[in-house]
Amino acid sequence: MNAVKFLFAAYIATWVIHGIYLVSLVRRFGRLRQQLKEFGKK
């Protein structure tokens, strides 16, 4: 039973890392879109 904790820890860690990376991509997209909007206003 104790070893199963490690299994779930590994699976959760995998998706946490992917999640963090995906959020960083979305935030970078948002920043670039904002810059594009500001650039369009000029």
Added chain:
Amino acid sequence: MKRLFPILSVVTAALLVYALYEALVIAPTDALQGDVYRIIYYHVPSAWTAFLLFFINFIASIQYLVSAKAATKNAAKWVVIGIGVVGVIACFLPQVQRLIPAGMRPSAVATTVLAIPAFYFLIGRLFPGPKLDVLAVTSAEVGVVFCTIVLITGPIWARPVWGIWWAPGDIRLTSTLVLWLIYVSYLVLRRFSNSAQTQMLAAALAVFGALDVPLVYFSIWFFRTQHPQPVIGGGGSMDPRMLHTLLDSWIAFLFFAFLVCWSRFRLELLHREIEEAHAMESLVGAGVAAKASLPLGRSSQ
């Protein structure tokens, strides 16, 4: 293309959910390790995906480096064809077969060798000019994410099975860590260097960094290591249901990696477009300022 992304996202999500179901429910429990062995269904596909992405980065970097001169590009094309032809023939020579680790099929090595020219020409055709550099940075970044997962899930698996989190000095573990560090330094170089040579330097670093990939892969054949022997292509045995689950899991992760790479690629293109627009704006601004600073009589020249 815009419609393809949401469709692929749904397919990928379905594949990942099915792979998870297979990994946790369908795949049988290992007689020695129990359920904890199921970490293999995330650890190994992540490693294979990272290797594939670093290989794409390697090919894109070489293409980028040689594309500066037409003569070099032409010479590189023939070198790559030569590597493919000679490599495949060599794999079936008895003298060379003696050097191939026991359990590894020569046909598997020949297929891997053939992947070099195949990827080289495919990438060159699909990503012409500056897009090669965009592909290089995309594959390196997503590759680092997958390699990070390998380095985190590995110790989590090792703790209950080996009794230790990390085996210091183990060639497989150390070379994987070095690989991760090389590509992190590649990304740091690209992020913080403003030199006009940054792309060239990064491409050169990537070519040398990729040399670590075969070392990581073959280390378990050539050195004594705590890491287990490969279950595919290395003479190891695995329950067919386990193998099936492992391959399904890899397909799901390949779809996921493709989608992430696609997004990152578009992000990099957008970033470069905005940078170019800013540079053009600065140039135009500088031109106006220079004109304004000239005496009135000369401003029309």
